[in-house]
Amino acid sequence: MPGGNVNESARRVIDAGLHLLDRQIVDKDGRLAGKVDDLELTFPHGSMSDPPFVSAILSGPGALAPQIGGRLGKWIAAAESRLSDQPGPARISFGVVKRIENDIQLIVSRDDLDVTRLEDWVRDTIISKIPGARHAPQ
Amino acid sequence: MRLSELFGCEVLDSDGRWVGEVHDARMVRDGPEQGAFGPAYRMQGLIVGGGSWGSRLGYDRGEVKGPWPLKKLFQWLHGHAKFVDWAVVAGLQKGVIRVSVPADQLPSVPTLRQ
Numbered sequence: 001m002p003g004g005n006v007n008e009s010a011r012r013v014i015d016a017g018l019h020l021l022d023r024q025i026v027d028k029d030g031r032l033a034g035k036v037d038d039l040e041l042t043f044p045h046g047s048m049s050d051p052p053f054v055s056a057i058l059s060g061p062g063a064l065a066p067q068i069g070g071r072l073g074k075w076i077a078a079a080e081s082r083l084s085d086q087p088g089p090a091r092i093s094f095g096v097v098k099r100i101e102n103d104i105q106l107i108v109s110r111d112d113l114d115v116t117r118l119e120d121w122v123r124d125t126i127i128s129k130i131p132g133a134r135h136a137p138q
Numbered sequence: 139m140r141l142s143e144l145f146g147c148e149v150l151d152s153d154g155r156w157v158g159e160v161h162d163a164r165m166v167r168d169g170p171e172q173g174a175f176g177p178a179y180r181m182q183g184l185i186v187g188g189g190s191w192g193s194r195l196g197y198d199r200g201e202v203k204g205p206w207p208l209k210k211l212f213q214w215l216h217g218h219a220k221f222v223d224w225a226v227v228a229g230l231q232k233g234v235i236r237v238s239v240p241a242d243q244l245p246s247v248p249t250l251r252q
Contacts, residue, residue, distance in 0.1 A: 015185065016165050038141055040140060051225075053169035054169075094178060095175060
């Protein structure tokens with residue numbers, strides 16, 4: 001299948017773009033928690049002499065902004081940063097990843113993550129102000 | 139650093155010759171321990187080649203299943219891709235990666251194995 005098939009959580013060798021990018025993220029309750037839009041790489045001793053390792057998943061428009069580039073990319077990154085106390089895009093530590101299959105399964109709830117900042121802002125700032133928004137669906 | 143910062147970077151060999159662009163990053167799971175996940179994925183090296191069209195679909199790498207004409211086409215298109223082990227990466231600056239060996243000493247991309 002295009003995009004590769006990652007069925008083994010313990011798979012030893014992968015191509016990061018092929019096997020991790022664009023994967024769906026699922027929280028501990030089976031709820032969708034975004035997609036893998038980029039990966040954070042960390043150099044263990046702060047220099048390039050030792051190879052970096054994947055330390056976190058980056059998700060959301062802020063993570064995609066550098067790939068969009070130009071003014072639009074900068075605007076998206078700045079707008080999303082304003083929606084959170086945390087600078088930069090939403091970040092999910094790889095330490096909360098339980099399994100990598102066709103999706104990426106976490107051991108935490110999406111409520112404990114920062115991945116829904118745009119969704120939360122739209123709900124609280126726009127949707128909730130529409131007359132009738134507080135009525136339960138009929 | 140972000141993974142996306144590496145994609146599309148130009149790679150130059152020890153003589154300053156153009157090798158290709160970064161298409162992907164091969165990772166091996168023997169990095170530092172990371173909570174529930176265990177050993178982290180550590181960078182083993184970069185997959186470098188000419189045009190990147192079709193590379194993200196993975197048809198150019200042996201294990202990905204798909205219609206054989208497409209596989210053959212992409213394997214031919216990416217047949218000259220090189221593997222740049224991280225140990226030979228000498229520098230990274232402004233979208234250019236310099237390696238410490240001549241291009242003809244860079245191996246082909248190893249087949250993905252478990």
